[in-house]
Amino acid sequence: GDSVTQMEGPVTLSEEAFLTINCTYTATGYPSLFWYVQYPGEGLQLLLKATKADDKGSNKGFEATYRKETTSFHLEKGSVQVSDSAVYFCALIGGSYIPTFGRGTSLIVHP
């Protein structure tokens, strides 16, 4: 079946540091890929998505590129802020239409 593997957290950074959260996947066909974010005390919300190979999703300074050759969808941000502290989930929807989520990566940004 489909699966998503994320790097383990927590990831701890200082404000304005560069962020990468790795995500790789296994799926049949050509899945759509997503990053969701969960801020403390809130529900999950979509951060960005990409629906085909080489697409780049972007939002709020975050970016991720759909790399079919490496089956990856790594999340990046050039300069993180304290307000970016949250749990980030990589997810996919493949040919089965069943959404599959990774375990989540906690990001802690210090002033």
Place this chain on the structure above:
Amino acid sequence: EAGVAQSPRYKIIEKRQSVAFWCNPISGHATLYWYQQILGQGPKLLIQFQNNGVVDDSQLPKDRFSAERLKGVDSTLKIQPAKLEDSAVYLCASSPEGQTYNEQFFGPGTRLTVL
């Protein structure tokens, strides 16, 4: 627009008791999802509805879990009887269209503790 509503927000029960969760999706959203999120893990899909029909329930433990979506709007998820390992956050989400690669809108979740 109003978001996905869930109730209750918290529930504590003894093992072997029954419990029910309620979800009201965003108005007009055809697809509704129920997830189980165990602490430290990502959400796991339990059941997916499109309108009032079941699209997928392959990961729903049908010996104890049941779900329905009456009239294609609200939905309830029931556990009977509960086990200790059912302690988790139960998330409801909805999407505006059918089986396409659309954004899911999540509710705040119901945190269940089984003692």
